[in-house]
Amino acid sequence: MQGNIxxxxxxxxAGCRFFGGYPITPSTEVAEHMAKMMPKVGGVFIQMEDxxxxxxxxIGASWTGVKAMTATSGPGxxxxxxxxxxxxxxxxxIVIINVQRGGPSTGQPTMxxxxxxxxxxxxxxxxxxxxxxxxxxxxxxxxxxxxAFNLAEEFxxxxxxxxxxxxxxxxxxxxxxxxxxxxxxxxxxxxxxPYETDADNPVPGFPTFGHGHRVHVTGLTxxxxxxxxxxxxxxxxxxxxxxxxxxxxxRHEIADYDIAGTDAEIVFLTYGPAxxxxxxxxxxxxxxxxxxxxLRIVWPFPENVxxxxxxxxxxxxxxxxxxxxxxxxxxxTPVKVVYLPKLGGDMHTPQDLMEAxxxxxxxxxxxx
Amino acid sequence: xxxxxxWYRADRMPHIFCTGCGNGTVLNCTLQAASDMGxxxxxxxxxxxxxxxxxxxGYTAADSLHTTHGRALAFATGVKMAHPEFNVVVFTGxxxxxxxxxxxxxxxxxxxxxxxxxxxxxxxxxxxxxQGSPCTPRGAFSTTTPYGAQExxxxxxxxxxxxxxxxxxxxxxxxxxxxxxxxxxGMETPGLSFIETMSQCPTSYGRKNKLRQPLDMIEYxxxxxILISKKRRLEAEGKVIPDTTFAVxxxxxxxxxxxxxxx
Ligand SMILES: Cc1ncc(C[n+]2csc(CCOP(=O)(O)OP(=O)(O)O)c2C)c(N)n1
Ligand code: SF4
Ligand SMILES: [Mg+2]
Numbered sequence: 001m002q003g004n005i006x007x008x009x010x011x012x013x014a015g016c017r018f019f020g021g022y023p024i025t026p027s028t029e030v031a032e033h034m035a036k037m038m039p040k041v042g043g044v045f046i047q048m049e050d051x052x053x054x055x056x057x058x059i060g061a062s063w064t065g066v067k068a069m070t071a072t073s074g075p076g077x078x079x080x081x082x083x084x085x086x087x088x089x090x091x092x093x094i095v096i097i098n099v100q101r102g103g104p105s106t107g108q109p110t111m112x113x114x115x116x117x118x119x120x121x122x123x124x125x126x127x128x129x130x131x132x133x134x135x136x137x138x139x140x141x142x143x144x145x146x147x148a149f150n151l152a153e154e155f156x157x158x159x160x161x162x163x164x165x166x167x168x169x170x171x172x173x174x175x176x177x178x179x180x181x182x183x184x185x186x187x188x189x190x191x192x193x194p195y196e197t198d199a200d201n202p203v204p205g206f207p208t209f210g211h212g213h214r215v216h217v218t219g220l221t222x223x224x225x226x227x228x229x230x231x232x233x234x235x236x237x238x239x240x241x242x243x244x245x246x247x248x249x250x251r252h253e254i255a256d257y258d259i260a261g262t263d264a265e266i267v268f269l270t271y272g273p274a275x276x277x278x279x280x281x282x283x284x285x286x287x288x289x290x291x292x293x294x295l296r297i298v299w300p301f302p303e304n305v306x307x308x309x310x311x312x313x314x315x316x317x318x319x320x321x322x323x324x325x326x327x328x329x330x331x332x333t334p335v336k337v338v339y340l341p342k343l344g345g346d347m348h349t350p351q352d353l354m355e356a357x358x359x360x361x362x363x364x365x366x367x368x
Numbered sequence: 369x370x371x372x373x374x375w376y377r378a379d380r381m382p383h384i385f386c387t388g389c390g391n392g393t394v395l396n397c398t399l400q401a402a403s404d405m406g407x408x409x410x411x412x413x414x415x416x417x418x419x420x421x422x423x424x425x426g427y428t429a430a431d432s433l434h435t436t437h438g439r440a441l442a443f444a445t446g447v448k449m450a451h452p453e454f455n456v457v458v459f460t461g462x463x464x465x466x467x468x469x470x471x472x473x474x475x476x477x478x479x480x481x482x483x484x485x486x487x488x489x490x491x492x493x494x495x496x497x498x499q500g501s502p503c504t505p506r507g508a509f510s511t512t513t514p515y516g517a518q519e520x521x522x523x524x525x526x527x528x529x530x531x532x533x534x535x536x537x538x539x540x541x542x543x544x545x546x547x548x549x550x551x552x553x554g555m556e557t558p559g560l561s562f563i564e565t566m567s568q569c570p571t572s573y574g575r576k577n578k579l580r581q582p583l584d585m586i587e588y589x590x591x592x593x594i595l596i597s598k599k600r601r602l603e604a605e606g607k608v609i610p611d612t613t614f615a616v617x618x619x620x621x622x623x624x625x626x627x628x629x630x631x
Contacts, residue, residue, distance in 0.1 A: 017450075018446065018449070018450045020445075020446060044449050044450055046445070046446075046449055048442065048445070048475075049442075049471050049472065049475040050471060052439060052442065053439070053442035053445070053471075053472055053475070054442075056435065056436075056439045056442030056443045056445075056446065056472075057442055057443065057445050057446030057449070058446060059435075059443060059446065060415070060433065060442070060443035060444060060445065060446025060447040060448075060450070061446035061447065061449065061450035061451075062446075063431075063433060063447060064447055064450045064451035064454070065451075066450045066451070068446070068450070082436055083436055083439065086435065086436050207431075209413055209431040209433075209447070209451070209454070210410060210411065210413075210431065210451065210453075210454060211410075212410050213431070214377075214409065214410070214429055214430060214431060215431055215432075216377070216380075216425070216426050216431075216432045216434065217431075217432065217433045217434065218426065218434035219434065219435065219436060220434070227380060227426070228426070
């Protein structure tokens with residue numbers, strides 16, 4: 001099965017019943033599969049007039065209680081930025097699939113990249129928090145899409161599947177389970193205000209349209225009633241701190257990664273395609289001491305994982321960008337961080353990684 | 369059947385509209401029409417963009433989605449297609465609808481989604497303090513047309529007709545009765561109904577164009593409107609119609625294929 005199709009199948013399994021999208025390579029197969037499947041499951045597929053409309057439509061759909069998603073790539077992703085912030089401040093559960101391609105601008109439509117990793121985190125103006133998942137296999141395109149929907153429901157924030165052309169267009173055998181664990185919308189309790197929260201429950205219940213809550217939803221800074229309150233410093237400060245905190249304070253519970261070789265001095269930190277390359281060199285050279293962190297969730301960044309490598313002398317971060325997550329790693333550790341950008345559309349080869357490994361090994365010195 | 373006053377969100381009063389603003393009139397006509405329709409508040413969703421006019425959604429008692437600038441129709445498309453049982457009403461402004469949201473406007477009309485779209489056309493960007501919009505008449509003054517607007521304007525009603533809306537009308541805040549009836553007709557008509565309301569903004573438009581008093585602006589709107597039937601007759605007779613006038617009345621009522629009908 002192709003990665004993009006696995007993603008669409010995962011969405012359907014998670015209960016997605018609204019898809020609004022606009023064609024763009026290399027994500028289009030997700031939309032095409034949704035166009036085919038939605039009528040069969042009683043859902044809605046709509047091809048919107050652009051990506052701004054696409055994300056608008058899924059936010060609107062989500063307020064009716066439906067699980068909704070869109071899929072895009074670089075140029076379309078850029079168009080979505082304003083309404084990503086709208087989803088964040090209104091706490092609308094939505095899932096956005098970004099099958100990344102080379103940018104900036106129209107860039108390399110058919111080639112792979114990971115250049116939108118910072119954009120998904122910080123692309124919309126203002127402070128807020130999101131969750132971003134990064135599959136490295138077709139199986140994970142399925143599983144992490146399911147997970148993306150569950151996290152969107154749990155945290156009421158935009159959740160991104162930050163895939164790329166390599167994994168999106170890859171074909172692998174996958175196992176589709178008979179059923180998956182699904183988190184459904186948690187309705188606001190009657191008698192509670194729409195944005196009423198406390199320290200233990202920073203995510204409010206959802207006042208689904210038509211359920212009698214008579215909620216006013218606005219992108220303006222709002223109080224617990226949902227009413228605009230745009231000049232009160234405390235209202236704004238409390239709201240923004242909660243939007244950031246509800247995700248960031250749970251980052252170690254949200255964290256999803258696997259690690260290997262925790263006693264190594266040289267540690268690769270990867271997500272997406274480079275994960276495959278590290279696994280390849282570990283398989284090819286079982287005697288080499290290589291540490292590996294594979295992140296399936298990049299945002300919120302699970303910095304505690306770095307502490308699992310007490311002997312680390314260097315973290316090598318191969319990315320298909322100029323070092324976006326590498327910089328995040330460096331922010332959290334006194335250990336040396338080596339950026340290993342790969343641009344142009346190809347994933348890292350075993351040789352790319354071995355050269356970096358050997359270089360660092362020589363600098364560290366000592367035996368293997 | 370909820371009364372007009374029940375359709376208001378009382379705990380949000382007073383509203384932010386300036387004294388003499390036309391938006392209150394349009395909101396009231398809309399809620400009167402919703403009440404006349406016998407709609408239930410909990411079956412209705414108001415969606416709006418950004419601008420003074422778009423604040424109207426927040427003063428209704430129903431579920432409401434105050435979205436981003438220009439995007440109300442795209443959000444409303446999601447609401448209505450995901451849940452066709454809702455009555456969906458969109459409030460928008462001339463800038464919101466025809467400048468930043470122009471693409472969504474024509475596509476919503478083309479899809480002919482079953483909802484009612486009410487544009488408060490005050491010929492200006494009211495909320496941001498009076499900049500020119502695509503509907504600012506040629507020669508009119510605004511903060512960004514200090515020497516008089518030079519650009520030709522949009523005729524929003526004709527645009528909606530051309531793009532495919534099933535019901536299109538235009539009235540002014542002077543024509544309260546006709547406006548209310550027209551909104552109700554729009555609500556009854558399957559497909560997208562577009563009701564353009566020429567509305568006074570004494571603060572941002574009037575101030576710059578010697579129409580400071582709300583009443584002056586309402587009189588201006590009355591005096592510059594011409595019934596569409598009369599306009600068409602005069603045109604057929606080859607008469608010259610001053611380009612400072614605008615047609616009011618029902619532009620179209622038809623039954624093109626529709627999306628998002630109640631199941
Ligand atoms: C993307 C974006 N650009 C600009 C603005 C600033 N802005 C707020 S309201 C508005 C104009 C509103 O004009 P109109 O739609 O005619 O509504 P009115 O206030 O006249 O009712 C603008 C430009 C914004 N909020 N968002
Ligand atoms: S600025 Fe104009 S449109 Fe806005 S509330 Fe005041 S009068 Fe109405
Ligand atoms: Mg205006």
